[in-house]
Amino acid sequence: AQKITQTQPGMFVQEKEAVTLDCTYDTSDPSYGLFWYKQPSSGEMIFLIYQGSYDQQNATEGRYSLNFQKARKSANLVISASQLGDSAMYFCAMRGWSGTSYGKLTFGQGTILTVHP
Amino acid sequence: SAVISQKPSRDICQRGTSLTIQCQVDSQVTMMFWYRQQPGQSLTLIATANQGSEATYESGFVIDKFPISRPNLTFSTLTVSNMSPEDSSIYLCSVEGLSVNTGELFFGEGSRLTVL
Numbered sequence: 001a002q003k004i005t006q007t008q009p010g011m012f013v014q015e016k017e018a019v020t021l022d023c024t025y026d027t028s029d030p031s032y033g034l035f036w037y038k039q040p041s042s043g044e045m046i047f048l049i050y051q052g053s054y055d056q057q058n059a060t061e062g063r064y065s066l067n068f069q070k071a072r073k074s075a076n077l078v079i080s081a082s083q084l085g086d087s088a089m090y091f092c093a094m095r096g097w098s099g100t101s102y103g104k105l106t107f108g109q110g111t112i113l114t115v116h117p
Numbered sequence: 118s119a120v121i122s123q124k125p126s127r128d129i130c131q132r133g134t135s136l137t138i139q140c141q142v143d144s145q146v147t148m149m150f151w152y153r154q155q156p157g158q159s160l161t162l163i164a165t166a167n168q169g170s171e172a173t174y175e176s177g178f179v180i181d182k183f184p185i186s187r188p189n190l191t192f193s194t195l196t197v198s199n200m201s202p203e204d205s206s207i208y209l210c211s212v213e214g215l216s217v218n219t220g221e222l223f224f225g226e227g228s229r230l231t232v233l
Contacts, residue, residue: 033220043207045160045224047118052219091159095220102213102220104175105150107159 002027004092004108012114013082020067021077021090021111029096034075035105036066039089048090051075053097079113087115119144119212123225130232135198138228140210145190147213150222151183154207163208166193200232 003026013019025034034051051059051066059066067076075094079086089110096103120143130136140149151163163183164172172185186194197204207229211222 035221037224043154043227043229045209045211045227047214047221047223050219050221097220104162104165105211105220105222107161109159 002029002032002094002096002103002106004094004106006092006108006111008111009109010112010114012116013079015084015115015117016081018078018080019082019113021079021092021113023075023077023092023108025073025075025092025094027094027096029098029103031097031099033095033097033102034066034068035093035095036064036075036077037091037093037107038086039091039110041088045091049077082115084115084117087113089113118214118223119146121210121212121223121225123210123228125228126226127229128231130200130230132201132232134200135196136200136230137194137196138208138210140193140195140225142191142212147190149187149193150211151185151193151195152209152211152224154209154227156205160209163195197230200230202232205230205232 005024032053036048038046049061049064051068063080065078091110092108122141124139149166152160154160163178164174166172166187168187184196207227209227211224214221
């Protein structure tokens with residue numbers, strides 16, 4: 001079984017500042033993938049970044065970086081230089097890897113990020 | 118990433134009726150996934166649809182309530198049957214990305230259903 005925990009229901013950040021969204025996870029799978037998605041008010045789900053459990057380096061995609069601490073089972077999303085358009089719901093998610101295929105994608109409860117001008 | 122189109126984007130439905138949501142992908146994919154997002158909640162997987170076989174439903178979801186079709190490798194439908202206000206949700210279809218090594222899913226725009 002997998003569990004994703006996002007303890008911050010809401011976060012506020014000033015425009016141009018950096019913000020960290022927390023995510024912890026629990027799984028019995030020896031190998032897994034961790035993902036972050038953005039959901040604007042329109043409802044679409046936008047894939048942001050991926051981190052593999054055996055990746056040695058933290059993933060980065062433009063202004064997004066993933067602070068992966070495997071021993072602590074955390075996969076925090078860092079957004080640098082926040083923009084007004086970053087205001088949205090953010091979901092952390094994971095999929096276990098069996099060696100031949102991925103399991104289902106499990107989501108956390110989400111964090112609403114509000115960027116103030 | 119695949120381009121995924123869903124119809125309808127939103128609808129208002131009467132209690133007791135059924136609605137079919139369509140999902141069209143611009144490339145052939147083996148598996149398609151249907152998720153539900155109730156208001157203010159996270160996403161929950163309803164079922165996985167493979168072409169040529171019966172969909173696999175998650176605990177708490179049954180075929181009679183959420184029948185799924187998968188007639189080919191680019192198309193699927195989800196029907197929400199005998200709707201009640203509790204079915205008011207965003208329904209999203211998703212597919213795996215081109216990189217099977219990373220396992221990310223890409224989502225359609227969602228179908229926002231309101232049941233009165």
